[in-house]
Amino acid sequence: MRSSWRALLLLAAGLLAAGGAAADNMKLLHSERSLYREVLVYQTGDVRCICFTRFCRIGRQTCQDVKHPDRIVMNYPQMMLGSLFVKPEPKSVLIIGLGGGTIPRALHELVPQARIDVVEIDPAVVKVARSYFDLGDNSDMNVIEADGRVQVKRALREQKSYDLIMLDAFDHEYIPEHLLTQEFLKEVKALLAPGGVLAANTFSSSRLYDHESTTYASVFPEFFNLKKENRVIIAANGPLPDAAQLQANSKRFEGAFGAFGMSTGNLLPLFSTKQDWERGARILTDQYSPANLLNLGKN
Amino acid sequence: MQLTLSYLIAGWSGFFVMAVELLGGRLLAPTFGSSIYVWGAIITVFMLALSIGYLAGGRLSMNAPSVRKLGLILIVAALTVLPLLLFAVPLLDAVANAIPDPRFGSLVGATVLFFIPTVFSGMISPYAVRLIVPDRSSSGRHAGQLYFVSTFGSAAGTLLTSFYLVLIAEVNTILIALMTISGLIGAVACLTRGESNAQ
Numbered sequence: 001m002r003s004s005w006r007a008l009l010l011l012a013a014g015l016l017a018a019g020g021a022a023a024d025n026m027k028l029l030h031s032e033r034s035l036y037r038e039v040l041v042y043q044t045g046d047v048r049c050i051c052f053t054r055f056c057r058i059g060r061q062t063c064q065d066v067k068h069p070d071r072i073v074m075n076y077p078q079m080m081l082g083s084l085f086v087k088p089e090p091k092s093v094l095i096i097g098l099g100g101g102t103i104p105r106a107l108h109e110l111v112p113q114a115r116i117d118v119v120e121i122d123p124a125v126v127k128v129a130r131s132y133f134d135l136g137d138n139s140d141m142n143v144i145e146a147d148g149r150v151q152v153k154r155a156l157r158e159q160k161s162y163d164l165i166m167l168d169a170f171d172h173e174y175i176p177e178h179l180l181t182q183e184f185l186k187e188v189k190a191l192l193a194p195g196g197v198l199a200a201n202t203f204s205s206s207r208l209y210d211h212e213s214t215t216y217a218s219v220f221p222e223f224f225n226l227k228k229e230n231r232v233i234i235a236a237n238g239p240l241p242d243a244a245q246l247q248a249n250s251k252r253f254e255g256a257f258g259a260f261g262m263s264t265g266n267l268l269p270l271f272s273t274k275q276d277w278e279r280g281a282r283i284l285t286d287q288y289s290p291a292n293l294l295n296l297g298k299n
Numbered sequence: 300m301q302l303t304l305s306y307l308i309a310g311w312s313g314f315f316v317m318a319v320e321l322l323g324g325r326l327l328a329p330t331f332g333s334s335i336y337v338w339g340a341i342i343t344v345f346m347l348a349l350s351i352g353y354l355a356g357g358r359l360s361m362n363a364p365s366v367r368k369l370g371l372i373l374i375v376a377a378l379t380v381l382p383l384l385l386f387a388v389p390l391l392d393a394v395a396n397a398i399p400d401p402r403f404g405s406l407v408g409a410t411v412l413f414f415i416p417t418v419f420s421g422m423i424s425p426y427a428v429r430l431i432v433p434d435r436s437s438s439g440r441h442a443g444q445l446y447f448v449s450t451f452g453s454a455a456g457t458l459l460t461s462f463y464l465v466l467i468a469e470v471n472t473i474l475i476a477l478m479t480i481s482g483l484i485g486a487v488a489c490l491t492r493g494e495s496n497a498q
Contacts, residue, residue, distance in 0.1 A: 035334065035336075036334070036335070121334065146401075147331070147332030147334060147401065148332075149328075149329060149332060150330070150331060150332050150395075150401055154399070176332075176333065177328065177333070178329050178332065181329070183329060184329070286325075286328075286329045286388075287325075287469035287471055287472075288465075288468070289465075290465045290466045293462075293465070293466045
C-alpha cells in the first residue's frame with residue numbers, strides 16, 4: 001500500500017517535472033477555443049508553431065521562423081510549392097486548409113498574378129493566422145470559412161475553375177474522410193481548368209497508404225508521389241510534364257525559392273511516378289471511407 | 300415466445316436506430332461536411348423522431364396489441380429506410396442547392412431522410428412494454444428491463460458500426476443487411492400464432 005503511494009507520488013513528480021521542462025523552452029503565446037478544437041500557438045526560441053494538442057504532442061501544424069518569416073521551416077510546404085514546377089503560371093488558386101498561412105503567403109510572392117481563394121473550416125485558425133502568422137488582410141487573398149468539400153461543390157455550381165488546387169486539410173490525428181474519396185477527387189478534377197494541377201499534402205503510412213494511392217490513381221492515372229516525412233501527391237488534369245520540362249520550369253523559380261530558404265535542386269529528385277503500393281487495395285468512396293480506421297497503428 | 304420476441308425486437312430496434320444514425324453521418328458528410336453541427340442536426344432529428352414515435356407507439360398499444368403488430372412495425376421501420384438507398388445523394392444535393400447554410404441544410408436533409416424511419420423505430424419500445432408487463436406492481440421492473448435491452452442494443456449498434464462495420468462494407472451494404480435482419484425478425488413475429496394480446 002505504502003509503496004504504491006510512493007510510486008504514485010513519484011509519477012506525479014515526474015509528470016510535473018516533464019511538464020515544467022517542456023514549458024521552459026516552449027512558451028504558450030495564445031490559445032483559442034473553437035467549435036472543433038483548441039488552437040494553440042507555441043514558441044520555442046525563434047520558431048513559432050500552431051498546434052492542436054498541448055505541447056504539440058501530436059505533431060505541429062505550421063511553423064514559422066519569427067526572425068525570418070519568409071523562410072519555410074517545414075518540409076511539406078516546400079513539396080507542395082513544388083507543384084509550381086508542373087504549373088508555373090497559375091492564374092487562379094484554391095487552397096483547402098489554411099493552417100498558419102505559410103503556403104498562401106509564399107504563393108502570393110511566387111506567383112503575384114494569381115488570384116488566391118483559401119477555404120478554412122475553423123474561424124479560430126483564420127484569426128490566429130492573421131494575428132500570429134502575419135497573414136494580414138491581403139486583398140488578393142480571399143479567405144472563405146467553410147468545409148472544403150462543401151466549398152468545392154459550391155464552386156462547381158458557380159462554374160468556377162482553378163489552375164491550381166492545394167489540399168492541405170489533414171492533421172496527424174484526424175483525416176476528414178469525405179476529403180479522401182474517389183467522388184471528392186472527381187469533383188476536384190472537375191474544378192480544375194484543363195491542364196490544372198492538384199497538390200495534396202497527406203502523410204499516410206500503414207494500410208492507408210495503399211488505399212489512398214489506389215483512390216488517387218482511379219481518378220488521376222498518373223501522379224507525382226513526393227515522399228519525405230510527409231507525402232505530397234501532385235496530379236494534373238491532363239498529361240504530366242517530363243523530366244526535362246520539370247527541370248526547365250524549376251529553373252524559373254530558382255531565385256524565388258532561394259529567398260524562402262528552399263532549394264529547387266533538393267525538390268526535383270523527389271518527383272517520382274513509381275507506383276510503390278499494393279494495386280489491389282480497395283478504393284475509398286463516399287460509400288466506403290474508413291480512412292481513420294485504416295490509418296490506425298501507424299508508426 | 301411472445302416475451303422473448305418482444306425483447307428481441309426492442310433490442311434489435313435499438314441496434315438498428317444507432318447504426319442508421321451513424322451511417323447517416325456518412326451519407327451527409329459529402330454534401331454538408333462532418334462538423335459538429337452536422338452531427339447536431341442528425342442527433343436532433345433522431346431524438347425528435349423518437350420522441351414522437353414513443354407517443355405514437357404508446358397510443359397504438361391501446362388497441363388490441365400483439366407481437367405480430369410489433370413485428371409489422373419493425374418491418375415498416377426497415378422499409379422506410381429504403382429511400383436512403385435509392386435517393387440519398389440526389390436528395391441531399393437538391394437540399395444543398397436550395398439551402399446554402401450547411402447547418403440548416405443538414406437539418407433539412409436529415410429530416411427528409413431519417414425522420415420517418417426513426418418515428419417507426421420509436422414506436423417499438425412503448426408498444427413492447429405493453430406486451431411484456433403482466434400487472435401494475437411489476438410494471439416498473441419490466442419497463443426497466445425493456446429499456447435495458449433496447450439501450451444495450453443501441454450501444455452495441457453504435458460500437459459495432461463505428462469500429463468495425465464501416466471498415467468491412469459500404470454504407471448501402473450495411474443498410475441492406477440491417478434491413479434484412481429487421482425483415483427476418485419481423486417476419487418471425489408476424490408468423491407467431493397470435494394469442495392476440497397480453498392481459
